[in-house]
Amino acid sequence: MSNDDFNLVSAELPQKLLPVAGCKKRKKNKPIISMVLLAAILLGCLFAEVVMNHSPTYMNLADAGTPPCAKFWFGTDAMGRDIFSMLWYGGRISLFIGLAATAISLFIAVLYGSVSGFACEAVDDAMMRITEILISIPSILIIILIQAAIGQNNPLSVALVIGLTGWMNIAKMVRGEVLQIRSNSYIIASKCMNGSFWHILRNHILPNLISPLLFMAVTSVGSAIAAESTLSFLGIGLPLEVVSWGSMLSLADRALLSGDWWVILIPGLFLVVTLVCITDIGNYLRKENNRGCSYL
Amino acid sequence: GQKPASSTTSDATPKTTLVYGSNDYSSINPALYEHGEINSLIFSGLTARDKDNKITAGLAESWEYDKDTFVYTFHLRKGVLWHDGKPFTSKDVKFTLGAIMNPDNASEIASNYEDITAIETPDENIVKINLKAPNVAMLDYLTIGILPAHLLDGKDLASDSFNQSPVGTGPYKLTEWDFGQSIILEKNTNYYLGEPKIERIIFKIVPDTKARALQLKSGELDMAQITPQDAEEFKKGDHYQVYNMNTSDYRGILYNFNNPLFRDHRELPAALSYAIDRQPIIDSVLLGKGKVAYSPLQMSEYNNPDIEKYDYNPEKAKSLLQAGGWKQGADGIYEKDGTRLAFTINCSEGDQVRVDMANICAQQLREIGADVKVAVNAQTDWENQDSYLIGWGSPFDPDDHTYKVFGTNKGSNFSAYSNAKVDELLKKARETDITADRLKYYRDFQTELAKDPAYTFIAYVDAIYVTDKNISGITESTVLGHHGVGIFWNVADWAIA
Amino acid sequence: MHSNTLCYFFKKAAQLIVSLFALSLIVFCISRCAPGDPLKSYYGESVERMSTVQKNAAMEKLGLNKPLSTQYILWLKSSFRGNFGISLKYKQSVTRVIAGVYQNTLLLGGLSYVLTFTLSLLLGIFCCLHEDTLIDRFICKTGTITNSIPSFWISLVLLLVFSVQLGLLPSGGAYAIGEANNLISRIKHLILPLTVMILSHLWYYGYLARNLLLEEIRKGYVPLCKMKGLSRNQIVWRHCLRNMLPSYISIMAISIPHIVGGTYVVEKVFSYPGLGTLCFESAKYHDYNMLMLLCLITGTLVIIGNILAQIINDSINPRMKHDRGYLNVER
């Protein structure tokens, strides 16, 4: 230690006074497997034409019920359709329906829920009663009515139908969240700045809703895919020649006693894997929105 | 069956019980609702059928027919009692037939009886049925279950509570109906053909065929009709008996002649019929449990095997179309005068076999250049649809399901099919009781129908019943009817070992 | 204070009645507007053979040819007298049809409702207490997977295993034939459908409960509770649970139709006679009167559930009411 060390020096340059900026967040536990799997499934479905090696709807009656083999990678169903091709082709429809239906119901739910959450007590009460009434109506009835109004069935109309019948629960949740969020003083601050409802909705409510909505959105994708299969099963879903995971699942139902495991397991596996991947990523995104830590 | 149901009854000696996996019933009334296996257990008709579907005595011991006046005179069995103990009389017969023919009741089967002009009951045991024309099939139609007039007279047939607590003269009487769960039938000790052997038959309501198969496997059912796919499973063990029974139940594509496409282009049904390759359909959809169909009477003794069978011949289909003036458009679909050969085959929901058949047919039709789609509907719009995957069958008298199905404007002619020759032949066949004549008429009818097809016949569907091994008495050779109905014809003789 | 609560209940009762009225009106309109011929429900295929005159007569008989408003008023009048009309499909009074099966649904739906939510809560609490440990992650993963498996698939597998292979449990029906009052038989028949119902909903609500609780244990009052010397369990059970209950209860309230009414698939696979099938079929086949009564029943349940939830909310969370006034930024 030299004596020079004890010379007086003035405080350093201002930049150095600041805390080190740009602390990069440590990315931990990124769900890489889920992301890769989901990407693979999505791409496969998107480019189904490239991936498919048979026509998904053509019934090779001669090869009906073939177990997985070199020609039919995932086997064929009782009608001789190639399951491998059906998976990709059907996945596109199912995922489209799942995502579109979810988008529709989320859109309605967020709008309705936030209006209700922001409105005065009487309006809020009335709006909530309305959702309760709508929840009480059997959705099949609404579905029949909407379908009659739309006319022909295509993936979009099915998505619309599912979306229009599935938003009530989410709207309720959104309203609850909005009730909590709106008591935050940054909302009041924004109002004091003459922020309009839309401004507040877009800038303050929506970003805060994302985390609670994610779980609902993810489950709603799954239930929309399931709902589509129920609709197909009831004969008010997609036209028969349109293959979807939903219709493949009902094939599984038929194959159960005959022991055609590939018909049962493979589509189910695809569906479950996709949903689990989406959930996984959803959870990861949720965690990203850091929420303090537990004192427990 | 030493099944849970019987083992838990309080009786010291367990009753013999047969648990049958059944569809759901909302009302039981043979006069109104034709479908329904349970009718034959509870009710019995004036006449009955034997093993080979020949007419034998039922509630009527004997009958005479007056050829000149077209009058049937039935001598009723004496001492027959209703399940409630009241005696069965000729009044009941008159009431029942009257009820069926009453348009207010909108019975499914009214058209079978439209030839009846009057019913007389000169005495308690004699019924005279006057016809306006000869009708040989009438004896067959009189197998319909007779309703008790003393319970129903003056009531609204459709909504009366009788439909939930039916009383008949059949081998079994309804003792308990647990809605949606089960219908319990006890043997009718007063049954006029002798006491049935099985003491109790339970119709357990299991509408889902998959669930039925599962319950059979788990032993909750002793007997059920199941799908071919599920049947494989039961062939293995020695616990079950699989009855692969012939039926007169065929499937075909019904072309709706109300629809301009088929109304204006009568060449289509024939041409399209050549495009269907039937055996693969049977092999894949029915797992081989069926027969290629070409005629509505194929299972009956009146069958004409020498008609055009429309064997698979896509080239012929195409050339027929071309001969009819159809031209293949740019997309490979035939067109004629701006009309595309495009239509939809409709199916009722709930029957996967029909949906699968429709799908394959559509694919095969697409291959020759017809743009065919399949739709599944909850309700059928007969008037406006293009085509429909129909199922009919005439197990008994050939008049049944032909006259009313193919006759112009007849009750079940849903497709507006109309062919004067067919009408005439059917009428003639119905009006004669000389077997040789009938045979000729029906053979001619089949030839005519094949020339101008109303349907594209696809297949006869076998009915597969799986029963517990120790149930005996089921006659495997009997040809069953529509939907496999009729296996219970001799239920009184069944026994459980 | 007393008149206050009385007033409150009157208000809620009025809300209930108005809501039910609106519900019946909406269902009435929707069901009549939806395409389909109610006569087919009643007469089956024989409708085809009916002439226009016959059809009109039938419509007349069933009261379907009057203008919609008259039909609705007639329906209202008779239902006030407790007569909800006859079912077109079953051709008997709807109350009778429903009376036959309502206990089955009450058992299956009610039990699964209660069990699902209690188990979910317990699961949520368990996961929350073990946040981010191995067991928590394991439960989350399995939960996600069970949640993604379609319920009919689980049903069939359970059936195959427990009734067909092992023969332990009956595979269908609500009770052994003729033993409607035998509790043991009922329980035996309930186990499988109940398991499916619970399995298919458990994680959805369990995860919601877990998240609500996780949010709760990050609140400022937790350190103070800890400082008082409360143990982790005590904090969660006494404080966090109480604080998250209002949210949970309102979720419970809106889930009534989801769980109690959504039994259709299970009822079908297990041949379990219940309201789910009735509801589904009446909507599909335009069995108007049946549909109306069923909707009214679920509607009443949902609305009463919500009102109850609100009352519980208000009593647990004193701020909820208060906040409204405070936050109502007057603009």
Added chain:
Amino acid sequence: MNDTLLEIRHLKQYFTPNPNIVIKAVDDVSFTVKRGEILGLVGESGSGKSTISKCIMGIHRPTGGEIVFQSHTISKRGVYRKIRASVCRSIQMIFQDAFASMNPRMTIGEIVAEPLRIYYPQMPSNERKQRVHHLLKTAGMDSTCYDRYPHEFSGGQHQRICIARALALKPQLLIADEPVASLDVSMQAQIINLLLQLQREQGLTCLFIAHDLSVVRHICDRIGVMKDGKLVEIAQTEKLFTNPQHPYTKALLSAVPLSPLNNPE
């Protein structure tokens, strides 16, 4: 030129959380705020200081009395509706809890730009960015904070960011509700310096609410003392400190020494 910017006349704000209880949070309070002055408001906690500021901001609607801002009676609903945009622009508030008044999901840049986005939606984004940088600089913040999130900053910095946001629209009146309450002395000094600087350089008018008498004494021109919803005394700073009139003011002044240094133990 009228040198009264804000006038409060007989302001009353009662709360009835339930019908049996009336809380008189503000009970007949009158005072004026002149242009360019810093008016201090001190008093017991719960005496209605925040409530007054919320009434001025229009968050509560007064039960009685009038709030006159630039000769507009903004306490009247109709008037307020009509000129809402300009009032919101002219009166800005720094909330008691600065951190809570910032959306945790927005960056500092977005937070400060929010009023600009509302009032000048057409403004090109780079100009807006420039303005924000300038504002942050005015508030004594480094421009590196632009893309960072509120939780990365300390309490004093939160207050500064809020001040920057409040200044974005060049308000005529700034309401600062306890801006220094939970800050350490050095941070406190920074905020006070900033307010003084703004007063000096931009002629800012400020309603300054605080507990700490030494701070109030340092920056306020006049001080009002509140107790139980009433304004018990209002006077020039020096007058108040040297010659308090109301017993509560006296108690307040004697309760706490103004400096630790002249409080020998």
Added chain:
Amino acid sequence: MLGTLLKVNDVHIDFNTDYGVIQAVRGVSFELNAGETLAIVGESGCGKSVLCKSIARILPHSGLIREGNVYFNGIDLTLLSPKEMNRIRGKEIAMVFQDAFSALDPTCTIGSQIIEAIRIHEKISRNEAKRRAIQLLGQVEIDSPQQRLTQYPHQFSGGMCQRVVLAIALACGPKLLIADEPTTALDGTIQAQILKLIKNLQKTTKAATLFITHDLSVAAQIAQRIAVMYAGKIVEIGTTQEIFGNPRHPYTWALMSSLPANSPNKQPLRSIPGLPPNLLHPPCGDAFAARNAYALAIDYKQEPPLFQVSNTHFAATWLLDPRAPEITPPISIGQNNNRRGEPNE
């Protein structure tokens, strides 16, 4: 003086966050005797609250005591099981939180929260506990306590909440009271009352108090000793007289000169330039160096040890090293010095 009640020995506390490890407390040691009050002052974010929480072992999950021991009555608290710790918390050690409002459970009445605190540690009847609760509320100067017992936190003003939390802390007569900025939200008169209350309590129960505040005047009023913290370390500790009369650390100087009383009215106050260091990457050497007008070259290289000024007075600055140049403290402190006439050690 009674014996040592609390001994904090070289405590290091780390927070594991997504950004990295935050070293919130970096080696703090002090002792606290029974009946004594130690005030901790310092910039916000320097780790005062974290230190308090670590003593009561209620750090959030992400925080952990990496090193060091906390002896309470001779027991090492860092080694106790959660169960044993629960017995000590509330009974022996009590804490008043910084943000009182959010520390109260919003859905429980004030009464039930106080009663709960009592009944955890003492097996007494509900009524008895209620009586105690009323008494406690009276002690903390809340009027009509009987009525207040059934009210909810949101019906209380900030100051009242603070007093309720204090009442909860006092419920079981703790031996150590940790008060984390208990008077920040309160006006002068109430602040004075609370300070008096704490003082009285100390006299009667001989409880030791760890008092955290920003307000130097409050610290001067209540504490016998004062510790000045900066960036997770105690930079100066001594008796109140020593700290105010003869501060030796440049940070302490800077703090004092920032007081409004040390500047003429309406003039800018002196404040410390710059920001506290980022504890994610604590600087080597003296953490305060970068903002220190009297920084020595060595301050950037090596951490200063705690130099002893007197028996009770320690300061961590190289200025106390014999080799350091002689520095005259800033004027105000010097003036203060002269006025107080305290001798320099």
